Amino acid sequence: MRNNLTKKDIINSIYMQLGYSKKISENILEDFINEIVNSIALNKKVKISNFGTFLLKRKKSRIGRNPKTKEKKIIKERNVILFKPSADLKKYINNKDD
Numbered sequence: 250m251r252n253n254l255t256k257k258d259i260i261n262s263i264y265m266q267l268g269y270s271k272k273i274s275e276n277i278l279e280d281f282i283n284e285i286v287n288s289i290a291l292n293k294k295v296k297i298s299n300f301g302t303f304l305l306k307r308k309k310s311r312i313g314r315n316p317k318t319k320e321k322k323i324i325k326e327r328n329v330i331l332f333k334p335s336a337d338l339k340k341y342i343n344n345k346d347d
Contacts, residue, residue: 289330301334 256278263274285303288295295303310326334342 297335299335299337301332301338304331304333305329306331 260271260274260278263269263277264271267274269277285295289303289305292305306329308327308329311324313322313324314320315322
């Protein structure tokens with residue numbers, strides 16, 4: 250049994266629930282993803298009610314170590330995307346296990 254939700258699965262869900270063609274459903278999903286990515290790239294928070302918040306954070310450079318060889322290396326400064334789930338999402342996930 251497969252545990253992954255793929256882009257194709259989401260497109261099929263949009264197609265089945267809304268009745269649009271698969272091409273239009275794919276365009277809807279692509280536009281949605283592009284809007285999130287572009288907003289994050291512009292250093293904006295993306296908050297989706299009852300789901301969570303995506304934000305961009307700058308990580309400073311630091312010294313890292315290879316656990317096998319113990320070799321030290323500098324990890325460059327970089328941007329990372331963080332996701333903070335909403336309280337509603339956390340509550341839903343935790344109540345689902347009961």
